[in-house]
Each structure stands twice: as structure tokens, then as C-alpha cells.
Amino acid sequence: MLAHGVRPLVVALALALPVAFAKAQYSCFEWESGFGPIPGVDGSVYCMSVFDDGTGPKLYLGGLFRRAGNATVNGFACFDGESWFGFGSGLGSSGFVQCMKVFDDGTGPALYIAGTFDTVDLVSARSIAKFDGRQFSPLAGGVGVGAPDRVLSLGVFDDGAGAALYVGGAFSVASRVSVSNIAKWNGHAWSDVGGGTDGEVDALVSFNDHGHTSLYAGGDFTLAGGVAARRVARWDGHTWTPLSSGMDRAVYSLVVFDDGVSRALYAGGSFRYAGGVRMNGISRWNGSAWSDLAGGTGGGFVAAFRVVDDAGGPALVVGGQFSSIGGTSANNIARWNGSAFTSLGTGISSRPASVFALATIDTPSGSRLFTAGANIVTVGDRPVQGIAQWDGSDWSDVGPGFADRAGSIFTMASLDVGAGPALYAGGAFTSAGAVDVDGLAKWDGRAWAPIGNPRSGSSPFVYALTALDGGTPRRLCIGGAFESFGGVAARNIATWDGLAWSPLGTGVDGTVRVLAMLDDGNGRSLFVGGEFLAAGDSPASRIATWTGSEWVPLGSGLDGVGVVAALSLAEYDDGTGPGLYVGGQFATAGGQAASNIARWNGTSWSAVGGGANNSITSLVVFDDGTGPALYAGGAFTSIGGVATGGFAKWDGARWTPLGTNTSVRISALASSDMDAGAAIYAAGHLVDTPQVFTVGRWAGTHWANLDSDLPPFDPSTFTAIAAFDDGAAGQFDGSGPALYVGGNFSRVGHTPSYKIARRTLAPRRGNVNASAGPVADVLEVNGSTGDATRTVDVAIDAPISISLAAAPAGPLPARYTVWIWRNAVDRPTPLVAGGARIGCTVDPTHFAPDTTPQPFACVTSPFRPCGSIRTVRSPSTAPLTVRRAVGWPTTETFTVQGVIEDANAPAGVSLSVTNSVTLRIR
Numbered sequence: 001m002l003a004h005g006v007r008p009l010v011v012a013l014a015l016a017l018p019v020a021f022a023k024a025q026y027s028c029f030e031w032e033s034g035f036g037p038i039p040g041v042d043g044s045v046y047c048m049s050v051f052d053d054g055t056g057p058k059l060y061l062g063g064l065f066r067r068a069g070n071a072t073v074n075g076f077a078c079f080d081g082e083s084w085f086g087f088g089s090g091l092g093s094s095g096f097v098q099c100m101k102v103f104d105d106g107t108g109p110a111l112y113i114a115g116t117f118d119t120v121d122l123v124s125a126r127s128i129a130k131f132d133g134r135q136f137s138p139l140a141g142g143v144g145v146g147a148p149d150r151v152l153s154l155g156v157f158d159d160g161a162g163a164a165l166y167v168g169g170a171f172s173v174a175s176r177v178s179v180s181n182i183a184k185w186n187g188h189a190w191s192d193v194g195g196g197t198d199g200e201v202d203a204l205v206s207f208n209d210h211g212h213t214s215l216y217a218g219g220d221f222t223l224a225g226g227v228a229a230r231r232v233a234r235w236d237g238h239t240w241t242p243l244s245s246g247m248d249r250a251v252y253s254l255v256v257f258d259d260g261v262s263r264a265l266y267a268g269g270s271f272r273y274a275g276g277v278r279m280n281g282i283s284r285w286n287g288s289a290w291s292d293l294a295g296g297t298g299g300g301f302v303a304a305f306r307v308v309d310d311a312g313g314p315a316l317v318v319g320g321q322f323s324s325i326g327g328t329s330a331n332n333i334a335r336w337n338g339s340a341f342t343s344l345g346t347g348i349s350s351r352p353a354s355v356f357a358l359a360t361i362d363t364p365s366g367s368r369l370f371t372a373g374a375n376i377v378t379v380g381d382r383p384v385q386g387i388a389q390w391d392g393s394d395w396s397d398v399g400p401g402f403a404d405r406a407g408s409i410f411t412m413a414s415l416d417v418g419a420g421p422a423l424y425a426g427g428a429f430t431s432a433g434a435v436d437v438d439g440l441a442k443w444d445g446r447a448w449a450p451i452g453n454p455r456s457g458s459s460p461f462v463y464a465l466t467a468l469d470g471g472t473p474r475r476l477c478i479g480g481a482f483e484s485f486g487g488v489a490a491r492n493i494a495t496w497d498g499l500a501w502s503p504l505g506t507g508v509d510g511t512v513r514v515l516a517m518l519d520d521g522n523g524r525s526l527f528v529g530g531e532f533l534a535a536g537d538s539p540a541s542r543i544a545t546w547t548g549s550e551w552v553p554l555g556s557g558l559d560g561v562g563v564v565a566a567l568s569l570a571e572y573d574d575g576t577g578p579g580l581y582v583g584g585q586f587a588t589a590g591g592q593a594a595s596n597i598a599r600w601n602g603t604s605w606s607a608v609g610g611g612a613n614n615s616i617t618s619l620v621v622f623d624d625g626t627g628p629a630l631y632a633g634g635a636f637t638s639i640g641g642v643a644t645g646g647f648a649k650w651d652g653a654r655w656t657p658l659g660t661n662t663s664v665r666i667s668a669l670a671s672s673d674m675d676a677g678a679a680i681y682a683a684g685h686l687v688d689t690p691q692v693f694t695v696g697r698w699a700g701t702h703w704a705n706l707d708s709d710l711p712p713f714d715p716s717t718f719t720a721i722a723a724f725d726d727g728a729a730g731q732f733d734g735s736g737p738a739l740y741v742g743g744n745f746s747r748v749g750h751t752p753s754y755k756i757a758r759r760t761l762a763p764r765r766g767n768v769n770a771s772a773g774p775v776a777d778v779l780e781v782n783g784s785t786g787d788a789t790r791t792v793d794v795a796i797d798a799p800i801s802i803s804l805a806a807a808p809a810g811p812l813p814a815r816y817t818v819w820i821w822r823n824a825v826d827r828p829t830p831l832v833a834g835g836a837r838i839g840c841t842v843d844p845t846h847f848a849p850d851t852t853p854q855p856f857a858c859v860t861s862p863f864r865p866c867g868s869i870r871t872v873r874s875p876s877t878a879p880l881t882v883r884r885a886v887g888w889p890t891t892e893t894f895t896v897q898g899v900i901e902d903a904n905a906p907a908g909v910s911l912s913v914t915n916s917v918t919l920r921i922r
Contacts, residue, residue, distance in 0.1 A: 091117040098150060180195060232251050330342075409743055410427045
């Protein structure tokens, strides 16, 4: 464990979402946490332990983090080899685990966790708790009286009265027993340990020294039991004694290691001298004297040890913060074989990283060393978060994610190519979730899947996706930069029929940037644009069409410097018939001047309103209520001779600037009617004074800020945007209508979200049997019918039963939803710094088995849906239990709203049934 002076600063963060509530218009949503993250955890890891709860060994982590992979864990997490998961509400919004130890108090092995917390999974436990693999329990009254008291170390020692758990740290009381920074737990009661120490205890270990086993303590103290003992001391069960003259600075970690010659105690820390001799952060105690290990670190400190037995034999792995040790270049981690240090590959190469914890697990393929700490973001050339693993020859990440550091998502599209709707992502990545892919992956709303033969070795770049009509079955078509795909020769364009990949003729001779099934007046066909000069055997300058059997150029095509570096296609009828609109970066179309945008009517090219002065990256057709029009987004500052900022509307006769600022720059556009009506979604540099944001929604008059916490805009940061609905709207598992943004980024605000982020959209709303009139008294709170004028007082920590007790009289299916949010005038905010959570559990007995086969538990912010209930019964009651989270104010007020929706109603129809009640928690 680390001494107080070098511990990371603990900072509480609050996320404010600038969105408003209106009754029954529940469109307050945030970017999903951890969607497609860099594998690992989102904060510092202070300790790790392997524990078998009876179902097999698993890796447990403790520290100052809130997410692990896709799971909300709050300071304590488990990794089972494939997935991360937490335990209920964890340690709340501000607690964290500092140390762990497996110990059997006579009732069976259990994992003891300790640190700084008041509760764990809603169980009151002051700074220490016992976990048996299923539930947590306190150790009497716990340790300390609250911050800044903390537990920093755990050790097991038998002083003759039986094995007991020893607890070290910075505290003066254990339950009601006065202690001094160290205490003993015998399974039933706490006791003092010889008067303790005058400073914090960071490390505890048992060691047999000359035939006598003692407990050794390290930390930042100068007295132990009133005896001078500088930073390290020995407890034999009765008396404290020093180890020579000790250390000049803190000891953070202790371990016993046998190098094959002798068994010795090793100490690591920030000290420079041990026993009066220069040691530099690491030293060995043979029972009578301290000795040097090859000169120690070249600076920094040692904070963690792990004894391993790998292919090279027994060894001691040393972790901390250093760039060299024993004269060997080693980034924060190294291996000691008893005589010399060696590095573990390139080590933890990020700066300034610190290794605080080490653990090993045996797998069928051999032993794996897990390394965790603070600011661990790179191992070798791989991005990681907080934790990485070493297999003896190479580093890798831990858990699923888009883990290719150099890769990007270039394109996304919601398509149905015969197997149901799915979101397809293309780019230059080689993994999606836990799945190996090859630049192309499919998301069904729950999991990523490869398409065809992944990792064929062709290393393609996929820039474009579409569904190819005109055949049975409907096919997926991809374009990009490749000579083969899925093991099949295909020049830059290929199709997938559900069983195999096929080329389109002989393909094209350059990169494909855009694909679209459109009608240019000659019937619907596939249009292809990019950086090619030939399609099949025919000359085709940057654009061509595939008729289903052959390639056909579009006149003399496009030309100009930087041609089609950004290219987009759209089909739009300007009143003279359908035409193909092409935007990009080019000077001519069909030999005629056409500045970055042109129209193809099936036989010839023409300019569009004078063109734009810079590239056009996206084109969409959208009806804002005044009729369909063509919308263009890009890097231009004028179009059709009119000053505008990267966003404009073409009605067939003239360009109209949109927005109020000329600095707007758009990298991607998409239109959708999923979110409470039709809208355009954009990624880029968007301005709606005084706001500047990255992702926005345009419904016809102004930009609405959707990002809140996305990274700052850069042209290469966001390259794709798409809306996708997996058909499960209303579930709280992250499904339903959503907006996806893809590109090359690693965080969404403070949340890890690598290359792709997801933002839930409000589902379409409709009436429930509107002809039968409203349904009364849908919502009950604690057994009483609620209404907008009633307030229910609830005691602190008492369960709150929220029920949807009525059912619509008309045809089903219908969706029942309960919404809970903190009362605010117009902008909900987190309850406390760090974001307190409401925990909800839905009773499975009130679900129809054919629509919801199993219960779910959710942990959500107060301004997200707590849960949704689908039923085919009438009437039905589905209670939710809501408990007061740790850290809430003594009085807090919430609005609870019940909603019934007809799942088959048309979009845009108002809700006919809602009521709400105010909860006042005292």
C-alpha cells in the first residue's frame, strides 16, 4: 500500500446534463457509460486478490473506480475471465477499497475488503467487510469513526491463540476498542495489538524468521508499542521489536520470497536507506540485516510484489513507479530471479503510471500475471485502462472493447440485410467487444458479432456500408481499401449474402468512400464513389453505378484537387424529377464547373446553386414540416454565394443558411424519426450561442445540444453517426432507439468509450386505447394511489413500493414505464458529487413470461428511466423497490411518474395516460 504522501488525490466529480423535463415528454437521456470501452476500469486500482467462492477462482479488484468494462461497480469489481461485474450498488459514489485478503475465520474462506467506505451494497460496514461470494457482512462496528480514518493493509497471523486477521492503516478505534493504527480480528471481536504504532501501517505479512513466525508491519511510523522502530517492525504475539535501524522513508509493501538459496523478507517503498545503507526503494531482510538488490530503483518507489513461478522458475515481480531497477531499463514493473532484474516486455509505458497491485491466475494456457494501478493507459502499443495482463511473453488488455489504438470507425449504418435490423460499423479495427473482427462488425443491441470470416489477414479499411437490393436474399455491401475480404478476392468492394463474400465484377481500382442504393431517374441501382479511375473494365472518374451485372460510369465523372476525399450521396426530387446529388471535394462534374456539389439526372451533370467554397461531408433529405429538402453539412463557410457555417438547406431553387454561427463545421449527418419526431443529427463543431458542442439535434429551427460530455471536435475525431432501434424500446438494458457516434476517441467525458458512443433516444409515443378514454390511477406509491398534487413522506433507508396498478382497457400489448427523477426547475443534476444512484428491482412475478423471461436489476441516475415493464395481463401490478442512496441529503424530493404507451401507436401521438407523485425522503 502507498503512504499517505504519495496517494492519488481523491476527487469527486459531478456530471450535469443540460436538458429539461416536461410532463410525459421524457427525453432526458445521457451518453451510455462504457459502450465499447477500452478494456479495464475507469480509475485507479489499489489492490487485487484471487478468490474462489465455490464456482471457481475469479479476480477481484478494489480501488477508486466506478466502472469495469460495461458494468457499474463502484470501487469493487470481479473479472471471471470473460466479463466484468459488480455487486449491487458497490461502495456508493465516494467509497473505495484499499486492500483485500482471503481469510477463514472458522466458517469457511471469505474475501475481506477494506479501505474507506461506510456501506457496501447497502450493508452498513465501516471501512471493512466480509464477502463470502454471495453477500457482505460487517465486522462488528468496523474500523475508524469516518474520514480521514482508513484501512490500508490486511494480514493473517497466528499468535498461538489461532489464526486471526490483522488490520493496519490510520485509525484509533476498532468497533468500540481503542487501538493505534493496527487491530486484531479473531472472527468475533476486535483487540489492540501491543499498543500499535505512532503512524499509519501500510503493509502486513507473516514471516518465519529463524524458526519463529512473526507478523511484520511496514508503513510510515517511528514507534511500535512504544519502542523505536522506523517504518518497519516485528510483532511476535506479545512484543514489538525493530528490524535494525529501519528505513528513512515509508514502506509500502512486504512479501516473503525464496530465491532458491534462502527465504527472506522483501520490503518496497519510497525509502532510500535501510539499516543505514543505501537501498533505493527495495531491500531484503535475512533475519538479521538488510541487504541491497542490485542498486534498487533509479528513482521513484516500489509499491507491489508478487511471487510467481513461470517458465524461468521462481521469481519475484516488482511493481511501482520507476523507469529502471537494478541498472535495467524497466517501465514500472520488473522480474527479480534472486540475482538480477529483467524487464517484462516494454512494461507499463504510459507516464506517469504507477503499479499498485499484482495478482496471478492459472489458466489452461498457463499462468497470467495481472497488473493494476493508476494512470495505466498503455502497455506496449495497446491502450488499456487501469489493468493489463502478462502471459510470459506479451501484454494484453483485460475484458472486451474496441481495443485497437490506431484503428477508427469510419462508417455506421442501421441496416436489415435479411437477418433483422442491426447496426453495422466499418473501419480499421480488429476487435469489437470480445470478438475478433476485420474492420467490420455487427451490433444487434446486445452484443457485437463478426460477419463471415474474421481476421482473414487482409487488414482492410471499410469506409462505406449499404444494403444491396435486387436479389434474394438482400445483401450487405461494403466498400473501402482492400484487395480481398473474408478470404475472397474483391477489389475495394464486396457483398455478403449471409453465407459468403462475393466481389462485384472485378471491382474498382481505388478506394471506395461512399455507397448508396438510389434512383437517378433510371431506376434504383447501387452508386459508388471514391478515389478510383476505373470500375470493372470501364473508365470511371470517381463515381460509377452497378446495374446488377455490370459497371457503368456517370458521364465523365468528377475531377479536381483532393477529389472526393469526403463524399456523400443523396436522392432528392427538386420538382423536376428524382436526381442524384453528390457532395465532396471536387471542382468539376461531367466537365462542368461544380464546386463541391453536383446533380446527376440520369444522363448529365449540373451544378447546384453555385456550389460551396469548401468540402461537403454529408447530404441528407429531411422534411422539417415545410416539405422535403436537401441538407448539406461540411467545412464550407459559404454556399450558393451565401455566408453560412457548414450547414445549409437546398429546396431545389436556392440555398438557405441554417443556424446562427459561421464557425459551424459538420463531419457527419443522419436523419431519423425515432426521437419524438423527425430530426437531423450531426457530429462536428456546432454552435448555438452561447453553447458550443459536438453532437446536436436539428428539428427545423435550432440546434439542441446532445453531447454534454463528448470530446472536443476534431475532423478526425467523429467520422460516423447513425440512429438504430433494436426493437426492444422500453427495456432498461441499453436497448431501444439510440444515436450512435463513431470515430477515433477513447472517452465520453469521464467515461471510457472507445471509438463508439451510444446515446438513448426517447421512443415514439402513442395513445393507449384513446377511444376508450383515459385510464385512471395507474400509479400507486406505498399502496396509495398517486396524483400530481400528493406528497408521500418516506423514512431514510425505508423501501418505497412503486406500482403500476391499472391496465389499459383496449388492445394490448402496452408498455408500462416508471420514471424517477430529482426535482429541479428545468435541468436535473446529480444528487451528490460523483452521481448518486437509485437502485431498482422489478418483481419478476408480474412480467408476462413471453415478453420478459427474466427479472432485471438496474442502477441508474435519477434522471434516467428506472425500469420499464411490459405486460399482457390486465390488471397487473409490478412493484419497484427504491432505497435511499448513501450520501443523499437528509431531505430530498423526487418526482415519480407512471406512463402507459401503446407499442403499436403511430409516432408523435400524445400520451393519454400519465400521473405522478412526489416522494419526500426524510
